[in-house]
Amino acid sequence: MPTGQHRSGQNDNEREITVEIKERNDCSEVMCDMRKCKKSLYMIPVLSKSSVGMRDPKRVEQILTSMRNAGPSTLQVISDFDMTLTRFAYNGKRCPTSHNILDNSKLISEDCKAKLKNLLDTYYPIEIDSTRSVEEKLPLMVEWWTKAHELLVQQKISKDHLALAVRESEAMLRDGYQQFFDDLHQTSVPLLIFSAGVGDVLEEVIRQAGVFHPNVKVFSNYMDFDESIWRKSRPLHLRYPNLQQPYPDDATLMIWSTDEDEIRPVLLMQRHSDWINDVIQGVLRAFKGELIHIYNKREGALLNTEHFKELQSRCNVLLLGDSLGDLNMADGVMNLQNVLKIGYLNDKVDERRQSYLNSYDIILEKDETMDVPNAILQYILGQ
Numbered sequence: 001m002p003t004g005q006h007r008s009g010q011n012d013n014e015r016e017i018t019v020e021i022k023e024r025n026d027c028s029e030v031m032c033d034m035r036k037c038k039k040s041l042y043m044i045p046v047l048s049k050s051s052v053g054m055r056d057p058k059r060v061e062q063i064l065t066s067m068r069n070a071g072p073s074t075l076q077v078i079s080d081f082d083m084t085l086t087r088f089a090y091n092g093k094r095c096p097t098s099h100n101i102l103d104n105s106k107l108i109s110e111d112c113k114a115k116l117k118n119l120l121d122t123y124y125p126i127e128i129d130s131t132r133s134v135e136e137k138l139p140l141m142v143e144w145w146t147k148a149h150e151l152l153v154q155q156k157i158s159k160d161h162l163a164l165a166v167r168e169s170e171a172m173l174r175d176g177y178q179q180f181f182d183d184l185h186q187t188s189v190p191l192l193i194f195s196a197g198v199g200d201v202l203e204e205v206i207r208q209a210g211v212f213h214p215n216v217k218v219f220s221n222y223m224d225f226d227e228s229i230w231r232k233s234r235p236l237h238l239r240y241p242n243l244q245q246p247y248p249d250d251a252t253l254m255i256w257s258t259d260e261d262e263i264r265p266v267l268l269m270q271r272h273s274d275w276i277n278d279v280i281q282g283v284l285r286a287f288k289g290e291l292i293h294i295y296n297k298r299e300g301a302l303l304n305t306e307h308f309k310e311l312q313s314r315c316n317v318l319l320l321g322d323s324l325g326d327l328n329m330a331d332g333v334m335n336l337q338n339v340l341k342i343g344y345l346n347d348k349v350d351e352r353r354q355s356y357l358n359s360y361d362i363i364l365e366k367d368e369t370m371d372v373p374n375a376i377l378q379y380i381l382g383q
């Protein structure tokens with residue numbers, strides 16, 4: 001293990017050995033700190049999991065103590081979404097990002113799927129390449145997002161079908177998500193999800209999981225839907241099977257959304273033969289606002305928004321991410337006192353370990369759970 005790093009041991013013995021070596025080699029001041037630190041971090045037993053790494057456990061201890069002493073009313077959580085709140089893999093298979101949920105869905109033509117896959121195969125290796133600098137990667141990431149969004153817009157995706165695309169996808173929130181969202185909700189701690197993914201899709205993921213509580217705010221790339229209600233290309237019966245029976249020409253029709261557990265009227269209209277083939281709720285025509293990609297995430301982007309004002313008294317931040325770009329998410333927080341950064345290291349673990357240890361306070365290697373964030377939250381919240 002490189003000097004100055006700490007990876008918590010697999011068990012108590014392994015941690016004990018790490019501490020003893022320090023005691024023999026380092027000065028007494030450091031020895032004391034290590035003992036204090038060990039004691040403190042043992043209050044969060046899950047930090048001894050073999051998947052947990054820390055460069056500076058003493059610093060982690062100090063931040064945790066300070067945040068706990070300050071209390072829940074000073075805390076906010078800022079989290080990335082894809083591969084941070086959602087699983088990276090399940091049973092050895094990659095789980096989709098919010099972009100991939102669309103890319104793999106029935107809403108996209110086969111030709112477009114191939115193009116999107118080609119983009120993923122080209123740019124994802126660049127995203128996780130630890131030998132390239134941010135300066136080199138940034139324009140390429142913008143290129144990826146821009147090309148992918150252009151392709152999605154060409155597909156004229158209907159807003160009404162996003163819920164089904166999410167339901168049919170293999171996206172999964174990490175094990176322990178329910179406790180994470182519920183604890184934050186019950187203690188009124190704001191959770192800002194800051195994502196370079198697709199906001200409409202990720203909102204649907206957390207809505208379907210039943211955890212889109214009022215304390216959750218999402219800052220992401222949102223789709224702009226054309227609210228015109230008809231389109232010529234897709235036969236209606238694919239989406240509204242209840243309209244296959246003949247209706248009298250002058251009938252007033254209620255068109256129902258057919259989402260499994262949500263039945264709601266989407267349109268009330270007079271029957272007209274042209275309309276019936278073409279009714280939809282709105283199609284994707286663009287993405288709103290400034291593009292959010294992995295290298296421009298900063299809470300400062302929220303400046304002057306309602307959410308930003310609400311957070312002014314929340315000077316302690318628990319930050320969760322999975323890429324080095326996520327480290328900046330708390331940059332604009334006013335009067336920041338403490339920020340504890342937890343990073344999921346999902347892919348190319350050996351190549352990227354060192355840079356993650358250098359940047360995050362705690363790293364979680366190939367850990368598909370929310371166990372560590374949950375335990376840390378419980379500690380900070382004094383539970």
Ligand SMILES: Nc1ccn([C@@H]2O[C@H](COP(=O)(O)O)[C@@H](O)[C@H]2O)c(=O)n1
Nearest residue numbers: 080081082097099100145148195196197
């Ligand atoms: N066309 C794209 C563009 C990006 N991605 C992945 O999404 C992730 C960004 O979302 P966060 O919630 O993590 O900010 C990013 O890491 C890319 O790998 C994609 O799948 N398709």
